[in-house]
Amino acid sequence: MSLTEKHRPSFASQIPSRLGSCLSWLFVAMLILMPAELMAQDKTNPKTEAVKPADDKHPLAELFSGYKYLSEDVRAIQDSDIANPGMAWYTLGEQLWNKPGGTQKKACADCHNEAKASMRGVAARYPVYDRLGKKMVNMEQRINQCREKFMKAEPLAAESDELVGLSIYVRGKSRGIPVKPRIEGPARESFDKGAAYFNQRRGQMNLSCANCHDQSFGKKVRATVLSQGQSNGFPVYSLEQEKPVILHRRFIMCNNLVRANPRPIGDETYVNLELYLAWRGEGLQIETPAVRY
Ligand code: HEC
Ligand code: HEC
Structure with missing residues (x-):
């Protein structure tokens, strides 16, 4: 046996590397074929990642931006400053x-x-x-x-x-910066009132904000998936209304959904609610102007 023959790899010894290249092709094929839904969970997209609440008395175990509940095409509009009408x-x-x-x-x-x-x-x-x-x-x-x-x-x-x-x-100008409001000191009373309003049942449907946004997020209500009702993207641009929607307008829309009396824009109750929502979304990054349906 010549030296060259001896060093020529046998078929058997090539199997692991052939298997290796087979597997890497399979991996590439999987990436290509992976449904958009799964790709969207990609850890490299911080806007879909869960944020752990800082406070252990928090009503939610994990926080998610409203972005997570958007379809791929709406996300793409938000992600591009050229496409984003906001x-x-x-x-x-x-x-x-x-x-x-x-x-x-x-x-x-x-x-x-x-x-x-x-x-x-x-x-x-x-x-x-x-x-x-x-x-x-x-x-x-x-x-x-x-x-x-x-x-x-x-x-x-x-x-x-x-x-x-x-x-x-x-x-x-705060895009990408995590929400962190101050709820102690003189803000405490407003925070407590906001929390109470959020958890109180109201309207002909007798539902609290928490009933929908703490307990039912991820579920479908007619054609829309309920989000956690976070405020980090506001004012948002609404594709349906073809204009921006400010946070207090969203509160009015949600009050109307349960047939409760809405408050006027700028009302103290809504500012209290805004503070509670900011605390409830603490750690989520500001995405203004986010895009919604
Ligand atoms: C003549 C100077 C002056 C002009 C003009 C002015 N501001 Fe201010 N602004 C201030 C001062 C001083 C403060 C902080 C002191 C205070 O709290 O009253 C402030 C505070 C603010 C804050 C809060 C900052 C914080 O850290 O909480 C915002 C937001 C702001 N201004 C936005 C604006 C915008 C938008 C305009 C234009 C429509 C504007 N300001 C015009 C002097 C000015
Ligand atoms: C009957 C269920 C229901 C109730 C009760 C309700 N909402 Fe909503 N809310 C919705 C729906 C539906 C949407 C639009 C889809 C989504 O983002 O969940 C929404 C959206 C929101 C959003 C916008 C989230 C985003 O990322 O665009 C906020 C903020 C919000 N709600 C706050 C509240 C507050 C505060 C209350 C209580 C005053 C409340 N909601 C009560 C159903 C509800």
Whole structure:
């Protein structure tokens, strides 16, 4: 037997490597054939990952962004700033940020400079207790305070393109930052009231927010899958309504679903609810402007 013959690998010794390449082809084929549903659970997409609540008294074992309950095509719209129609309001907000207004002829940018730096992380703390006004304020109310107090300008109407645009712009500067509101100190009373409202049954259907969003998320209600009712993507862009939906409008829609009396936008009860939802979603990343059906 020559040396070369001896070192030529026998068929048997090639089996493991043939099997290996077979398996790797199988793996590639599986990836290609894997249903979109499974691919969507990919750990590399942080928006679908479960977040463990920081507090052990939390009503939910795991937190999920509303993004998790969207179809692949709607996720794709949210994921692309070019395709996401909510970005038109972001752009409007950016223009307004730099536009002088009011009797002071001041722009937001005159005092706050680059929003990228000055507004980064701000939305993750909202709503907050305003020491001067001695009450909780949400982002839209805060923006209007600046207009009235510092710009000597008229407050913007609740669902006007201008206020929604500024809100999306400022909140958008916290994208990717985990929600972390302050619920202690002067915010405590508001938090407790928000929690009570969330858990109280109401309306002709006698259902609480918790009945749907703590106990039934993941289940189908007519054509939609119930989410956990998280607030981290707000204001969201609604494909069905072809416009942004602010969080208080969503509260009104949910009150109407159970035939309960809704509150007006900006109402204290809704700001309390907003604080409770922020705590309940603590650790989820801000996704404003998220996209919904
Ligand atoms: C004349 C200066 C001035 C202008 C103009 C101004 N702001 Fe402010 N803004 C302030 C000051 C000062 C504070 C913080 C002090 C306070 O709490 O009142 C503040 C606070 C804020 C906050 C809260 C920040 C936080 O950390 O909680 C937001 C959001 C904000 N402004 C947005 C805006 C927007 C949007 C505009 C334009 C529509 C604007 N501001 C215009 C001076 C201004
Ligand atoms: C009858 C069931 C039901 C009740 C009760 C209900 N909701 Fe909803 N809620 C829905 C449905 C359906 C949607 C739209 C699909 C989804 O995101 O779950 C929704 C969506 C939401 C969203 C938007 C989530 C997202 O990611 O876009 C929030 C926030 C929310 N609800 C909060 C509340 C609050 C707060 C209450 C109590 C005042 C409440 N809901 C009561 C059914 C309900």
